[in-house]
Amino acid sequence: METKKNSLNIILFVVCISILLFGMTGIYVSRDVPQKADGMEEAKEYVLYIGLNDKDSYNQVLSTQEAKQKINAICTKYVTGYTIVEAQGGWVDEKNILTQENSLVYYFRGASEADIYAIMEEALLELNQNTIMMEERTVYFTYYGADALR
Numbered sequence: 001m002e003t004k005k006n007s008l009n010i011i012l013f014v015v016c017i018s019i020l021l022f023g024m025t026g027i028y029v030s031r032d033v034p035q036k037a038d039g040m041e042e043a044k045e046y047v048l049y050i051g052l053n054d055k056d057s058y059n060q061v062l063s064t065q066e067a068k069q070k071i072n073a074i075c076t077k078y079v080t081g082y083t084i085v086e087a088q089g090g091w092v093d094e095k096n097i098l099t100q101e102n103s104l105v106y107y108f109r110g111a112s113e114a115d116i117y118a119i120m121e122e123a124l125l126e127l128n129q130n131t132i133m134m135e136e137r138t139v140y141f142t143y144y145g146a147d148a149l150r
Helices: 001-024 064-078 113-127
Strands: 039-053 083-093 098-109 133-139
Touching: 039 113, 064 083, 064 098, 064 113, 098 113, 098 133, 113 133
Parallel strands: none
Antiparallel strands: 039 098, 039 133, 083 098
16 A cells, blocks of 8 residues: 555656646646558457356356356357457455456457347356456457458
């Protein structure tokens, strides 16, 4: 906590010096905004991070393969495609317990927000989870195939 407080004090000090030296009236934060390249399509992408530990026992009850099969079956009810990545993650819960677990990360493009929420609701029940983390972002993509080589 002390380190965080010191970091904030340093940032505040740098901001104050900048205002005095350069007459800044505001602080501007630059973000890397993805730029659409020629031939690329723009789409909304959803990413779900689904932990595999049971919310009550804090242990993985289903194997990763079994969990993947169950979530895949749920996904195909709502969307026509997805990508899965197996991952490991960790988080501190409301009881201040560090939990490390296997996770499945699902990427969806071309899905509606309603479809994603339906998937999450069923997955929460199927895997006995407290939460699923969802990200939403804009991506640019294209399909590259054999025709491009000709």
